[in-house]
Amino acid sequence: MGDLEARASARDLVKVYGSGPTAVRALDGVDVDFARGGLTAIMGPSGSGKSTLMHCMAGLDSPTSGTVVVDGVDISRMSQRRLTALRRTHIGFVFQSYNLVPTLTAAENITLPLDISRTRVDRAWYDEVTAAVGLRDRLHHRPSELSGGQQQRVACARALVSRPSIVFADEPTGNLDSRSAGEVLAFLRRSVDELGQTVVMVTHDPRAASYAHRVVFLADGRIVGELRDPTQQEILETLAGSAGGAAGDGPADVDVDVAERTA
Numbered sequence: 001m002g003d004l005e006a007r008a009s010a011r012d013l014v015k016v017y018g019s020g021p022t023a024v025r026a027l028d029g030v031d032v033d034f035a036r037g038g039l040t041a042i043m044g045p046s047g048s049g050k051s052t053l054m055h056c057m058a059g060l061d062s063p064t065s066g067t068v069v070v071d072g073v074d075i076s077r078m079s080q081r082r083l084t085a086l087r088r089t090h091i092g093f094v095f096q097s098y099n100l101v102p103t104l105t106a107a108e109n110i111t112l113p114l115d116i117s118r119t120r121v122d123r124a125w126y127d128e129v130t131a132a133v134g135l136r137d138r139l140h141h142r143p144s145e146l147s148g149g150q151q152q153r154v155a156c157a158r159a160l161v162s163r164p165s166i167v168f169a170d171e172p173t174g175n176l177d178s179r180s181a182g183e184v185l186a187f188l189r190r191s192v193d194e195l196g197q198t199v200v201m202v203t204h205d206p207r208a209a210s211y212a213h214r215v216v217f218l219a220d221g222r223i224v225g226e227l228r229d230p231t232q233q234e235i236l237e238t239l240a241g242s243a244g245g246a247a248g249d250g251p252a253d254v255d256v257d258v259a260e261r262t263a
């Protein structure tokens, strides 16, 4: 897959936090392409650099060296002002904690980014997104009147309403029970398969990652593996392999680890 197909790419991406003896090399030379029309999951142990990679690729954090290209534009050395404008129009975000405005209805939350940037709402697209996310009968409810899963689906619709080039989701199902998580993940997958969007999500949960077309594994700030159209079992086995190393930890150890993190 060449660069032309990629919505977002990183080349030799390095991010160092701090300096001197306490410096942390959170990203240590990452090369990755996120293809148009794909749902990609990023997995790896705690501290492996998943959030840092996502933040650098979304223009929320600046790399120490290397380049990030989003939709054909090199954002690695862009000014804050241009970055803010680019994020508004080209990048969607979904956070673990929904981040909805409590005093606004679901509908108002969904169109808020467009209202702030005084961009006209494309009604046909809005209808398509809200139908696909299964929220049509909840659009006039406030967040407190919605379940966690419904609130996260509102947040997903908000991320998609501007038809961004790419959506980044940081542990989008981290706060949800498995049924609600399934609904959010099914929607993210549908937004790719049926609405042609491009989504990258960080997750600790092999079940969540199994919804992806592709899973990229990070360890110590480097990409150490990837799977295409993986089953949950294949993901568990790969995590066990990269976590075990010479010590040879088995899948059972990873299971416990995952259960602790997702509890």
Ligand SMILES: Nc1ncnc2c1ncn2[C@@H]1O[C@H](COP(=O)(O)OP(=O)(O)OP(=O)(O)O)[C@@H](O)[C@H]1O
Residues within 6 Å of the ligand: 017, 018, 024, 025, 026, 044, 045, 046, 047, 048, 049, 050, 051, 052, 053
């Ligand atoms: N703002 C920061 N200042 C200093 N060090 C940081 C900062 N952000 C992250 N780090 C360090 O960079 C490394 C990678 O962190 P990052 O949050 O990207 O990992 P992660 O894989 O997302 O972890 P988790 O799964 O626990 O969220 C860690 O060692 C972390 O302590």
